[in-house]
Amino acid sequence: MSTPAIEVWGLRREFRASQGLFAPPRRVVAVDDVSFSVPAGSVLGVVGESGCGKTTLARMILGLLEPSGGEVLVDGKRLVGMDRLARARLIQPVFQDPFSSLNPRRRVRDIIAMPLVAQGNVTTSEIGRRVAESLERVGLSTEQGTRFPSQLSGGQRQRVAIARALVLRPRIVVCDEPTSALDVSVQAQILNLLAELRRDLGLTYIFISHNLAVVEHVASEVAVMYLGRIVEKRESEALFRDPRHPYTRALLGSVLTPEPGLGVPDVGLGDIMPDPANIPPGCRFHPRCPACFAPCAATGPRITSLEDGLVECHLAG
Amino acid sequence: MSALLEVDDLRVTFGSTAAVRGIALKVEKGETHCLVGESGCGKSVTSLAVMGLLAKGGKREVARLSFAGDDIRDYDEKRMSHLRGDRMAMIFQEPMTSLNPAYTVGSQMTEVLRRHRGTPRTQAVDRAVQLLTRVGITAPGLRLGQFPHQLSGGLRQRVMIAMALMCDPELLIADEPTTALDVTVQAQILRLLAELQKDLGLGILLITHDLGIVARVADRVSVMYAGEVVESAPTAELFRAPRHPYTRGLLSCVPVPGKVKRDEPLGSIPGVVPRIPPGFIGCAFKERCSYAEAACASPLPRRYIGPAHEMLCILPEGSGA
Amino acid sequence: MSTVLQPAGASSRRRIWRNAGALLGISIVGFVTFVAIFAPWLAPYDPFTIDLGRRVIPPKWMEGGTPTNILGTDQLGRDYLSRLIYGARVSMIIGVATIITSGIIGTFLGVMGGFYGGRVDDAVVFAITARLSIPVVLVALAVAGLLGTSFTLVILVLGLLLWDRFAVVARSTTMQIRNLDYVAAARCAGCSPIIVLLKEVLPNIATHLAVVATLEMALAILLEAALSFLGLGVPPPLPSWGLMISEAKEYMFFSPWIIIIPGIALFILVLGVNLLGDALRDMLGTDLSR
Numbered sequence: 001m002s003t004p005a006i007e008v009w010g011l012r013r014e015f016r017a018s019q020g021l022f023a024p025p026r027r028v029v030a031v032d033d034v035s036f037s038v039p040a041g042s043v044l045g046v047v048g049e050s051g052c053g054k055t056t057l058a059r060m061i062l063g064l065l066e067p068s069g070g071e072v073l074v075d076g077k078r079l080v081g082m083d084r085l086a087r088a089r090l091i092q093p094v095f096q097d098p099f100s101s102l103n104p105r106r107r108v109r110d111i112i113a114m115p116l117v118a119q120g121n122v123t124t125s126e127i128g129r130r131v132a133e134s135l136e137r138v139g140l141s142t143e144q145g146t147r148f149p150s151q152l153s154g155g156q157r158q159r160v161a162i163a164r165a166l167v168l169r170p171r172i173v174v175c176d177e178p179t180s181a182l183d184v185s186v187q188a189q190i191l192n193l194l195a196e197l198r199r200d201l202g203l204t205y206i207f208i209s210h211n212l213a214v215v216e217h218v219a220s221e222v223a224v225m226y227l228g229r230i231v232e233k234r235e236s237e238a239l240f241r242d243p244r245h246p247y248t249r250a251l252l253g254s255v256l257t258p259e260p261g262l263g264v265p266d267v268g269l270g271d272i273m274p275d276p277a278n279i280p281p282g283c284r285f286h287p288r289c290p291a292c293f294a295p296c297a298a299t300g301p302r303i304t305s306l307e308d309g310l311v312e313c314h315l316a317g
Numbered sequence: 318m319s320a321l322l323e324v325d326d327l328r329v330t331f332g333s334t335a336a337v338r339g340i341a342l343k344v345e346k347g348e349t350h351c352l353v354g355e356s357g358c359g360k361s362v363t364s365l366a367v368m369g370l371l372a373k374g375g376k377r378e379v380a381r382l383s384f385a386g387d388d389i390r391d392y393d394e395k396r397m398s399h400l401r402g403d404r405m406a407m408i409f410q411e412p413m414t415s416l417n418p419a420y421t422v423g424s425q426m427t428e429v430l431r432r433h434r435g436t437p438r439t440q441a442v443d444r445a446v447q448l449l450t451r452v453g454i455t456a457p458g459l460r461l462g463q464f465p466h467q468l469s470g471g472l473r474q475r476v477m478i479a480m481a482l483m484c485d486p487e488l489l490i491a492d493e494p495t496t497a498l499d500v501t502v503q504a505q506i507l508r509l510l511a512e513l514q515k516d517l518g519l520g521i522l523l524i525t526h527d528l529g530i531v532a533r534v535a536d537r538v539s540v541m542y543a544g545e546v547v548e549s550a551p552t553a554e555l556f557r558a559p560r561h562p563y564t565r566g567l568l569s570c571v572p573v574p575g576k577v578k579r580d581e582p583l584g585s586i587p588g589v590v591p592r593i594p595p596g597f598i599g600c601a602f603k604e605r606c607s608y609a610e611a612a613c614a615s616p617l618p619r620r621y622i623g624p625a626h627e628m629l630c631i632l633p634e635g636s637g638a
Numbered sequence: 639m640s641t642v643l644q645p646a647g648a649s650s651r652r653r654i655w656r657n658a659g660a661l662l663g664i665s666i667v668g669f670v671t672f673v674a675i676f677a678p679w680l681a682p683y684d685p686f687t688i689d690l691g692r693r694v695i696p697p698k699w700m701e702g703g704t705p706t707n708i709l710g711t712d713q714l715g716r717d718y719l720s721r722l723i724y725g726a727r728v729s730m731i732i733g734v735a736t737i738i739t740s741g742i743i744g745t746f747l748g749v750m751g752g753f754y755g756g757r758v759d760d761a762v763v764f765a766i767t768a769r770l771s772i773p774v775v776l777v778a779l780a781v782a783g784l785l786g787t788s789f790t791l792v793i794l795v796l797g798l799l800l801w802d803r804f805a806v807v808a809r810s811t812t813m814q815i816r817n818l819d820y821v822a823a824a825r826c827a828g829c830s831p832i833i834v835l836l837k838e839v840l841p842n843i844a845t846h847l848a849v850v851a852t853l854e855m856a857l858a859i860l861l862e863a864a865l866s867f868l869g870l871g872v873p874p875p876l877p878s879w880g881l882m883i884s885e886a887k888e889y890m891f892f893s894p895w896i897i898i899i900p901g902i903a904l905f906i907l908v909l910g911v912n913l914l915g916d917a918l919r920d921m922l923g924t925d926l927s928r
Contacts, residue, residue: 049499049500049501050470050499059822062822062826063825063826064822064825064826084825084828084830085828087828088826088827088828089828091826092826092827093822093823093826095819095822095823096819097819100818100819100820101818101819101820101822101823102820102823103820103824103837103838103841103842104842105841105842106837106841114824114827114829114837115827115828118824118827118828118829118830118833119828153589153590154356155589156589161823164823164827168827183355183356183526183590184355184526184528184567184570184571185355185566185567185570185585185586186355186585186589187570188570188582188583188584188585188586189585189586189587191583192582192583192585195582196582210499210500212500212574213571213572213573213574214572216572216574216579217572217578217579217583218579236579240574250501251500251501252574253504254500254501254503254504255500255529255574256503256504256507256527256529256530256532256533257529257532257573257574258528258529258531258532258556258568258571258573259532259533259556259573260532260533260552260553260555260556260557261532261553262532262533263511263533264504264507264508264511264533264534265504266504266508267501267504269501269505273469273471273472
């Protein structure tokens with residue numbers, strides 16, 4: 001079996017939030033013991049709501065944040081502590097907000113050239129060639145390459161962000177809500193582009209999104225995160241067909257499909273909001289879980305392996 | 318019996334940009350009318366224009382603007398401000414910016430009643446507590462003393478809804494009320510709105526870009542593009558038989574969980590939304606439309622193609638299914 | 639979110655031309671700069687030539703004035719117009735040199751604190767607070783007492799003391815920018831922190847710093863005039879407007895024009911610089927992510 005493109009083992013991240021002068025600082029565990037591995041060429045979807053830790057996870061994988069514990073391996077090589085130029089050649093981001101992910105003072109072609117320039121050993125003509133190639137791949141013209149980000153639409157800016165991510169021909173692209181800030185019609189264009197690029201360039205994606213329908217379309221495997229842990233991780237088709245964790249079921253049940261006459265579902269989650277600074281004892285989902293029973297408040301559930309993934313719930317054992 | 322809100326031929330321009338170019342819509346009592354469109358189509362501007370809240374530099378022209386039978390077209394700011402918050406309420410997308418961070422929830426809520434009805438403070442507080450409970454907030458007494466930043470997004474939006482209901486409005490205009498919320502919270506908020514509508518006979522004008530919300534919540538839908546309503550129909554009818562190429566394109570772009578085909582590309586609409594100068598004639602969608610022809614550059618007729626189903630397109634029935 | 643696309647700056651350029659204050663500010667600063675640069679060609683006489691036989695002659699339009707000295711002469715017989723013109727040089731040079739010095743110091747400190755946070759930021763905040771507790775005039779007094787007065791010393795004193803507003807603005811804008819995605823993307827692209835600071839952060843805070851620079855320049859010009867007035871700034875015989883006011887104190891009641899003329903010049907210049915700063919702020923806007 002070949003080395004997976006990216007593996008994450010026991011990744012953990014804690015923050016200390018100060019509580020003023022007199023109280024000791026509060027420990028907020030944003031990501032708690034997350035592990036997964038993604039085979040080359042496939043897409044791992046990561047879904048979850050606010051406070052689940054998916055953005056912190058993305059930043060750790062990208063090297064923007066140092067983990068409090070655990071390992072990230074790309075092609076078997078440890079990412080933490082890797083020289084930043086080598087890491088840039090392996091893993092690149094596409095962020096959510098097309099308005100703030102491009103430097104407004106630089107032209108598009110300079111933005112795309114930046115990773116090449118940072119490498120330091122690429123000739124100017126080679127840089128020009130690779131930038132032109134990148135522009136073409138994402139469907140932008142050379143003329144658009146001379147513009148400033150403020151002169152492009154949201155969808156076009158996102159294409160620039162994708163072109164920048166690809167110019168070093170990385171192995172992994174971490175997409176953090178890449179289409180959430182775009183209009184629906186543009187969203188489809190960008191998703192189609194991402195799928196095409198993955199096939200043509202043999203990329204591996206980690207695709208973070210709160211939009212379940214988009215994730216279903218894009219991902220081969222899906223991990224559902226809640227308050228810092230992965231509560232269910234299954235093959236995409238299996239997860240959407242037969243979700244095993246109550247939170248996954250609630251999440252899927254809340255999605256409003258464009259099918260008239262069905263009204264708005266009541267998923268029975270109650271009013272309590274998840275707070276990473278106050279993680280409930282036992283199973284962290286138990287205060288909101290419609291299927292909560294005796295052991296849930298007392299002990300954390302063990303991970304149960306299923307034939308197409310895993311789930312962390314007392315009901316599954 | 319006239320509709321709760323009637324708008325006819327509304328036009329809004331900002332300098333050299335025509336943001337709204339002649340739209341008409343009606344909201345009946347007890348009905349939810351959704352105005353759906355992508356960014357830049359003019360849907361938010363429409364709601365602001367109806368309430369008389371356009372930013373400086375915005376010019377409004379409207380042939381007919383009536384609320385509960387009264388013609389409010391020429392109401393000055395004073396009379397409009399009496400209506401707003403009282404019989405006509407509005408909730409926005411980002412509750413953090415619509416709630417004043419310097420005042421407690423309680424003081425903001427009671428202020429609405431005291432200003433519009435002159436209600437004494439204790440009664441206003443009672444009503445606030447009653448409404449906070451109604452919108453599903455536990456420990457309402459505690460919440461009254463809290464500041465907006467102490468509440469989560471879902472709670473803040475519930476507070477906004479409660480505040481909007483303080484004076485028993487007849488019409489609620491909600492501009493993307495759930496866009497900034499998590500999907501589980503969104504479902505709760507929308508259920509709440511539907512319940513309130515049933516109990517209070519509210520008319521709701523809901524503005525959104527999310528077709529899922531439209532399908533589940535709306536009685537009637539108007540699809541906007543580049544400042545015009547390109548198609549308008551009862552919800553079931555619109556989803557069953559969308560006729561305008563933009564509506565069809567939009568529907569094909571939205572992946573439906575459970576019905577997703579992973580290996581096929583998603584439907585998409587090529588191109589970008591154009592900026593329309595004032596005095597533009599013809600169909601604004603023609604550059605992106607696969608059925609466009611020469612006649613699309615002339616003024617378009619508004620066609621009735623079914624019961625209460627109208628659209629702005631010359632495409633005949635049955636083409637391009 | 640609007641999809642209206644315009645080339646950057648088009649509507650802001652229109653705004654600026656409509657703003658009379660901005661126009662006035664630009665004209666004044668432009669005019670004074672021109673005068674300062676071309677002083678040797680514009681001044682009718684040498685500003686240092688003393689002619690004790692022609693002391694305190696009033697300006698041409700007043701009784702007793704002569705056409706040879708349009709603005710009259712000062713208490714040492716030096717042509718007033720020439721001194722005024724060369725005085726523009728002093729004000730402008732000190733203004734510009736001060737903002738360059740204080741700008742570099744303040745921006746460096748503010749960016750370091752804003753970008754790195756933690757202990758570095760604590761140190762920067764401490765430095766700013768410490769600096770704010772030092773009164774400029776007392777320092778100038780001490781320096782003058784210890785080292786005497788000179789043109790360069792004034793620039794040093796002002797430059798080393800007026801950096802606090804630069805630091806505060808640089809720090810807060812850097813703190814807003816460092817969380818933006820394009821900075822994260824630059825780090826992911828492999829850029830070293832220095833490059834990120836120079837190419838991603840600095841260009842985006844530059845407009846805010848430019849506004850601070852104009853306001854600080856106005857302040858520097860006024861401070862120099864005040865220090866020179868007190869005898870702590872530019873030493874005679876240099877034609878600083880503040881010094882001219884000081885030297886004319888004794889003649890104030892009999893020949894008021896000697897004080898009024900440089901006073902008006904100072905007022906106009908500082909007004910112009912402030913208007914320019916306002917115009918810059920309106921034109922450049924405050925949104926940091928676009």
